[in-house]
Amino acid sequence: MTTDQGSGFTLATGDRDAELNRRLTEELTTFNSAATGAADRGTLSVKVTDEKGELVGGLAAWTWGGLCGIDLLWVREDCRKDGWGSQILRAAEEEARRRGCDRIVVSSFTFQAPGFYQRHGYVETGRTLGIPGGNEDVHMFKSLTE
Incomplete structure (x- = not known):
């Protein structure tokens, strides 16, 4: 309009x-x-494909001023119990460190994977209310210097 x-x-x-x-x-x-x-703004991605070249999962993020921000992380449903999410996340954290980042942030809806990130050392810093279905957006932070 x-x-x-x-x-x-x-x-x-x-x-x-x-x-x-x-x-x-x-x-x-x-x-x-x-x-x-x-x-020093930049973008970062991690991609996993199977033997057929089909997407298994991936991550998209940005880096700026020593901070990395994860925008998207997704793993194909039939591969979610195979550890790909953890491998993708660790690869992104390592690439962020290589680029000089010492901290990383992400948000995840309560129906998605906040527990996954918490198991990987992320701590909750706040929530956005009002996500459909009575859910919330959980904001998390992790130091990459440990």
Whole structure:
């Protein structure tokens, strides 16, 4: 939806706009770097495939200022008891260390895997209420220097 806001400005809403997302990331990275002096923003991924080349699981994260933030971690249902989640997480933590990160953050809905992260040394730092089904988003932190 697009509306004329007067004075030549237009406000538009809709599905995610890839170009807008790229520009916002660029602008916020510039702002954040100026505010903090940390300019080492990057992305990180871990991917596991099976013998057929099918995706078993993976992780997407970002790094910035010595901090790693996990955005997504997923393991295919038939492989979840095989330890792939732990291997993927450990690989991401090691890559984060290699990139100079000394801490890592993640959030997980209560119906997903907060216990998984806690078993790997993550501690809860807060919760966001109001997730559908009466659930919460659990925010966690781990030091990578231990």
